[in-house]
Amino acid sequence: MQLAERTFIVTGGGSGLGAATARMLVDAGANVALVDRDLDTARHHARTLGNTALAIQADVTQEADGERALAETLERFGALHGLINCAGVAPAEKIHGKRGVHGLDSFRRTIDINLIGTFNMLRLAVAAMQKNLAEGDTLPREDDGERGVVINTASVAAFEGQIGQAAYAASKAGVVGMTLPAARELASSGIRVMAIAPGIFDTAMMQGMPAEVRDGLNAKVPFPRRMGHAEEYAALVRQILENRYLNGEVIRLDGGIRMSAQ
Numbered sequence: 001m002q003l004a005e006r007t008f009i010v011t012g013g014g015s016g017l018g019a020a021t022a023r024m025l026v027d028a029g030a031n032v033a034l035v036d037r038d039l040d041t042a043r044h045h046a047r048t049l050g051n052t053a054l055a056i057q058a059d060v061t062q063e064a065d066g067e068r069a070l071a072e073t074l075e076r077f078g079a080l081h082g083l084i085n086c087a088g089v090a091p092a093e094k095i096h097g098k099r100g101v102h103g104l105d106s107f108r109r110t111i112d113i114n115l116i117g118t119f120n121m122l123r124l125a126v127a128a129m130q131k132n133l134a135e136g137d138t139l140p141r142e143d144d145g146e147r148g149v150v151i152n153t154a155s156v157a158a159f160e161g162q163i164g165q166a167a168y169a170a171s172k173a174g175v176v177g178m179t180l181p182a183a184r185e186l187a188s189s190g191i192r193v194m195a196i197a198p199g200i201f202d203t204a205m206m207q208g209m210p211a212e213v214r215d216g217l218n219a220k221v222p223f224p225r226r227m228g229h230a231e232e233y234a235a236l237v238r239q240i241l242e243n244r245y246l247n248g249e250v251i252r253l254d255g256g257i258r259m260s261a262q
Contacts (some may be wrong), residue, residue: 001149001241004029007077009069011060011087011121014041016203017153018086020230021237028238033073034086035060035121060087060117066124079132082149083125084237085118088171090155092164107167114171119178122193125150129191147190148231149241152179154197154250160259172197176250183248192247194240199254202227222256222262 002205008025012018013034022032026049036042039057046055054076058065073080091110095102129148154175163167175195183193200206200217218226236253240246 001081001143001146001244003238003241005031006081007031007033007073007079008082008084009033009035009073009125010081010084010119010148011035011058011117013057013086014038014045016086017198017201017233018084019045020234021084021086022046022053023049024231024238026050031071031077033076036070060121061112063120066120069121070128073248074128080125080128080148081132082241083121083151085121085150085152085243087117088097088114088153090168093167094164095166097164107170110167111171111174114168115174118175122150122152122182126135126186126189130189131249144244145190146192146244148192150182150186150191150193151237151240152193152195154179154195154259156197156199156252156254158197158250162259163262179250180248192244194246194248196233196236196240197250197251197252197254198228198255199252199257199259200227200234201233202229220257220260221254224255226255228253228255242247 003025008030010018010022010032013022014036022034025032031052033054033056034042034046035056035058037059039055042055046053056069056072058069060066062259089110091104091106132147135225155172157165157169158172158176179195186193200221203213206214233253236251
């Protein structure tokens with residue numbers, strides 16, 4: 001997919017992986033809707049990106065919010081060609097620990113945001129992408145009739161969840177599990193579905209940790225021996241968008257790390 005003059009939604013676009021992805025897309029000449037629960041953060045970032053960026057306040061777990069985010073994007077830019085789902089939470093809570101039994105509400109909230117929120121935006125975005133013209137109408141033949149691309153964010157925790165990550169690992173495993181069936185179903189519509197499973201990334205959450213904790217995490221990464229940078233996530237997003245033969249796969253982006261139990 002060409003990026004220039006195409007339109008993308010990035011959930012969690014106000015900060016972290018989403019913010020870096022939004023910047024990459026704007027730099028490539030695309031229009032971007034930054035969908036985030038924190039409107040102030042999204043607006044601040046959108047202002048730094050210019051007129052081709054739009055900030056939208058929305059809770060991805062809510063059907064009405066998702067529909068409104070799509071409507072505002074289409075009203076501003078006229079079409080939708082890609083969705084990158086970066087919105088998520090990463091709580092830590094033991095099934096039974098010093099604070100007692102794992103809260104059911106906290107487990108449900110993690111599933112709601114990381115899995116149901118991802119699916120909510122996927123299904124709504126796909127409905128909008130279906131309206132894009134296929135090859136044979138106005139798109140050049142080399143576009144293979146591609147109508148859109150969805151990229152979801154999983155995690156290495158989907159494969160090697162640590163102690164205290166039961167809710168988080170379950171939610172991200174769900175993202176992994178729906179990648180292939182979604183790609184298979186949407187293939188006939190010219191829509192690709194991919195997922196990225198990041199390892200340890202230098203986001204705001206990690207930056208708030210003590211130096212010794214950060215150093216310990218860095219030491220677990222085989223090479224390069226550091227946390228990932230948000231720009232490296234964005235670079236992989238770009239490769240997925242531009243390489244039409246990538247479909248139905250989950251790509252680990254983790255420096256070769258395999259998480260230990262704790």
